[in-house]
Amino acid sequence: MATQRILDFINTRRPNGPCMVLDLEVVRENFHNFEMALPESKIFYAVKANPAPEILRLLASLGSNFDTASVAEVEMALDAGASADRISFGNTIKKERDIARAFELGIRLFAVDCVEEVEKVARAAPGARVFCRVLTDGAGAEWPLSRKFGCVPAMAVDVLRVAQQLGLDSYGVSFHVGSQQTDLAAWDRALGDAKQVFDALAKEGITLKMVNMGGGFPTRYLKDVPTAQAYGQAIFQALSKHFGNRLPETIIEPGRGMVGNAGVIKAEVVLVSKKAANDNVRWVYLDIGKFGGLAETMDEAIRYQITTLRDGDRSEPCVLAGPTCDSADVMYEKNPYPLPVSLTIGDEVLIEGTGAYTTTYSAVAFNGFEPLRSYVI
Numbered sequence: 001m002a003t004q005r006i007l008d009f010i011n012t013r014r015p016n017g018p019c020m021v022l023d024l025e026v027v028r029e030n031f032h033n034f035e036m037a038l039p040e041s042k043i044f045y046a047v048k049a050n051p052a053p054e055i056l057r058l059l060a061s062l063g064s065n066f067d068t069a070s071v072a073e074v075e076m077a078l079d080a081g082a083s084a085d086r087i088s089f090g091n092t093i094k095k096e097r098d099i100a101r102a103f104e105l106g107i108r109l110f111a112v113d114c115v116e117e118v119e120k121v122a123r124a125a126p127g128a129r130v131f132c133r134v135l136t137d138g139a140g141a142e143w144p145l146s147r148k149f150g151c152v153p154a155m156a157v158d159v160l161r162v163a164q165q166l167g168l169d170s171y172g173v174s175f176h177v178g179s180q181q182t183d184l185a186a187w188d189r190a191l192g193d194a195k196q197v198f199d200a201l202a203k204e205g206i207t208l209k210m211v212n213m214g215g216g217f218p219t220r221y222l223k224d225v226p227t228a229q230a231y232g233q234a235i236f237q238a239l240s241k242h243f244g245n246r247l248p249e250t251i252i253e254p255g256r257g258m259v260g261n262a263g264v265i266k267a268e269v270v271l272v273s274k275k276a277a278n279d280n281v282r283w284v285y286l287d288i289g290k291f292g293g294l295a296e297t298m299d300e301a302i303r304y305q306i307t308t309l310r311d312g313d314r315s316e317p318c319v320l321a322g323p324t325c326d327s328a329d330v331m332y333e334k335n336p337y338p339l340p341v342s343l344t345i346g347d348e349v350l351i352e353g354t355g356a357y358t359t360t361y362s363a364v365a366f367n368g369f370e371p372l373r374s375y376v377i
Contacts, residue, residue: 002264002307002350009377010266010350018267018288019373022050022355024058026262030228031062034217034254037232041250044088046215047073049255049356050263054376056080059258067253071098074105084108090174090212090253092117092133092149099124111174111212113151115162122166129171130163131212132156134197136175136190150175153193157200164206172210172248173197179256180302181216182225188238195242211239212251219260219353222303228257256356263355265293265372269347270323282318284339286349289322289329293358293372294351297331305352310340324367 003023010021034043044067045059051073056066057080065086066077077087084106089099092113099110103125110125112118113133121130135150151159160170173194177186191211198208213235218225239247271285288294296302306320317336322329331337343349362372 001352005377006264009375013375015266015373015375017370017373018265018286018292019375020263020265020293020354020358021375021377022052022055022259022263023377024054024262026355027055027058027259028062030254030258030262031059031064033228034252034258037228038235038250038252040247041213041252044090044212044251044253045258046090046253046255047077048360050259050359051076052359052374052376053080055259056082060086065251067255071101071105074102074107078105088212088251094120096120096124103128109171112159112163113149114155115159118159118163118166118168122163122168126167127169129169130160131172131174131210132159132163132170132197133174133176134190134193136177136186136193153196154200156197160197160201160206160208161204170201170206170208172208172212174212174214174251176214176253177216179216180218180221182218182223184226184230184234186216187213187231187235188241191235191238191242198243198248208248210249210251212253215253215255215257217252217254217257219256219356220305221353222305258356260353260356263353263358265351265354265358267349267351269343269345269349272318272344281336282316283321284318284337284343285321285323287323288351288372289324289331291324291326291329291363291366292322292369293354293362294322294331295361296357300332300334303332303335303337304354306337306339307350307352308340308343308347310342310347313340313342315340324369326367 005023006021044065046067048069060081067090068074069091088109089102090111092111109129112130133150134156164170175190194211267286267288315338320332320337359374
């Protein structure tokens with residue numbers, strides 16, 4: 001839900017055009033909830049979720065570490081006050097010159113998922129720590145991560161063996177159970193795979209020390225989601241089940257779970273129309289769509305909570321679309337979205353839970369529309 005601070009900002013500032021307003025106090029609360037839920041795990045905020053400098057500065061001051069996907073994100077985290085030993089380069093697909101630049105900036109922790117990436121890190125960041133990403137099935141995630149990242153556990157053993165042979169520190173394994181993961185058992189399956197890699201390498205005299213349990217922690221959209229405490233309990237039970245009393249160091253990488261519920265997008269109805277006189281489904285066009293920051297409505301994966309000033313009125317399902325001249329710019333059509341029948345041109349709507357993966361997904365100038373403006377309060 002939009003906080004009173006966000007509502008007051010929108011009502012007093014009256015920003016023109018679509019914008020995302022984010023309340024830092026919610027981010028602070030989320031950070032402390034993760035700390036309490038998994039007190040033994042280091043928190044590495046996934047910068048890609050929302051790299052607003054105000055968010056990074058707050059999290060750096062609270063003691064957060066940072067998971068980065070590029071040299072630019074490394075520099076953002078450093079600028080926010082994080083020291084290099086609190087930053088990991090978590091992208092498994094990196095140019096060798098970018099690895100070298102990160103190493104020059106002091107980064108010593110890198111993600112890999114194949115021997116070819118290990119060879120690049122060995123050349124550009126000699127002696128660095130590496131962790132190998134293991135594939136997961138992503139079952140239960142509303143935004144699964146497919147097979148683009150990671151390798152099967154047996155290959156992870158080979159990758160970390162080669163890393164050690166090339167003078168790197170084979171530090172651990174990572175996985176990501178899929179974004180907006182609502183199945184508490186997902187971490188159990190992935191931690192079982194991680195333990196296989198630990199055991200196989202231990203037989204060869206290579207002792208892994210760390211499991212990076214990734215992100216996947218959800219934010220509330222239309223459905224309730226488990227609390228951070230519930231995830232913490234499930235993850236700790238799974239760790240104990242697979243690793244016994246000899247628990248490894250652990251990292252978590254919340255992104256959506258850290259900032260998603262802290263932000264709200266204010267948007268405006270541009271048009272309400274039908275496609276035929278006898279059409280019983282309205283089309284509601286907003287001044288924001290897939291290219292303006294709502295890319296996660298692709299395949300209708302993420303269904304945002306939308307509130308209007310007419311929410312007490314009778315509602316009927318409608319097709320919800322964006323303003324651009326692109327036929328793909330339709331958010332909800334397979335599963336039409338219920339909105340008040342009285343909703344009309346010029347009405348403002350609030351799209352809740354949009355603090356993550358909106359401003360960074362917004363196109364620079366597609367169709368001449370400016371990128372989604374962001375206000376952090």
